[in-house]
Amino acid sequence: MYLQHFGMRSMPFALTPNTEFFFGLPPHVEALQVLQVALQTGEGFIKVTGEVGTGKTLICRKLLNELSEQFVCAWLPNPYLTPAELRAAVAQELGILLESVRDQQHLTGLIQQQLLTLSAQGKQIVLVLDEAQALPDDSLEALRLFTNLETEQRKLVQVVLFGQPELDQRLAQERFRQLRQRITFSYQLRPLRSAEVGAYLRHRLAVSGYQGAPLFSAAAVKKLAKSSRGIPRLINILAHKALLLSYGAGLATVTNKQLQAAVADTEDASPLASLRWLWAGSLLLLLVAAATYFKGVFW
Structure with a gap:
């Protein structure tokens, strides 16, 4: 051309978001710093919101590229999933073969066992969801239940949500008060x-x-x-x-x-x-x- x-x-x-073009502008650097600090805590939900086109997906990819080997990351770029589809997607990202799964209870057990195995190896498991405002209500609740999985020392999985301002509006509803209380760090991208x-x-x-x-x-x-x-x-x-x-x-x-x-x-x-x-x-x-x-x- x-x-x-x-x-x-x-x-x-x-x-197309390309990390080669990433530029350390204040809002993007601040968002990455919040994410990096939050991931060191090992607990809770982390939320980054911003208007359409403000660079959330680019920051998401930058974060994924920079995570150390200490982290095992499950990335869901399209979270418009039912609770069953969400569990299956997480299982696949964690390397679980779905062919042997009998039912949803069995799948949940396999996910928990894999999380325990990874945790015993000193790994921190992070579930990253882009476009999180698209998550159905039941799937948001299923996501909260994932963070109930824990050992005596720590949670087995952290969740990072990237979404548009509509995500904040949804989480402000009374029905999501339990999930909202688990958001330990959040950042709002500005233009x-x-x-x-x-x-x-x-x-x-x-x-x-x-x-x-x-x-x-x-x-x-x-x-x-x-x-x-x-x-x-x-x-x-x-x-x-x-x-x-x-x-x-x-x-x-x-x-x-x-x-x-x-x-x-x-x-x-x-x-x-x-x-x-x-x-x-x-x-x-x-x-x-x-x-x-x-x-x-x-x-």
Whole structure:
């Protein structure tokens, strides 16, 4: 696409969480520090919440990559599971063969035995759930019961919940008061500030191999921060589109026109001004950029 035009090795603003692009911004570093300290306690639930696109999955993957051999981690990226499916998923993550399972009681016994075996080996078992707001109510209760498994010295499993603010709203209900009392550490991710957005852009461009003059001016960064509301996913979308449009126009930097067109072409972005008139133009610019790209590929 625009990689050769701007002298990059890889896409700087892809949406797939990639720990290679992890940048030590304050909210993300603070979240990791809370998680690391909490895991050392060996007990209870740990909760990290944040708006859609604020980087929860990236932090989750960063945490998983950095856990020492002391920890055995069961990761459930899609927790929309019934209690039976949840137990089966945990069992699989712990290396239990499901073919021999007779019923749910037998499965629970196998999970407890495996947890005891791992604990005897000096391991700490951590169950990590991404998108935890999707857990059905009965599965949340089943999850709480997992943490009842313990020896005389400590709990056999810790649970880390990553979720959207809806998770906090659900846990505030009276029926979840027992689970809520077991949350020993929690952290709420905030959006990035304008200065952090600029540092974020520069970091990702550098990791992608870009070495030229700034592609986004200070004014462009400020506008991008405002229109994205500091949400990293929206920053990535807008920056990618702005670069694509600049490439299609044959420019070496992102101008205000390209940034405004990118905002107008992104549904969840906050308008910088009255940008409805730019809608057709932004789509046209995208088509021009795509046509320029395919012309370079095929001719």
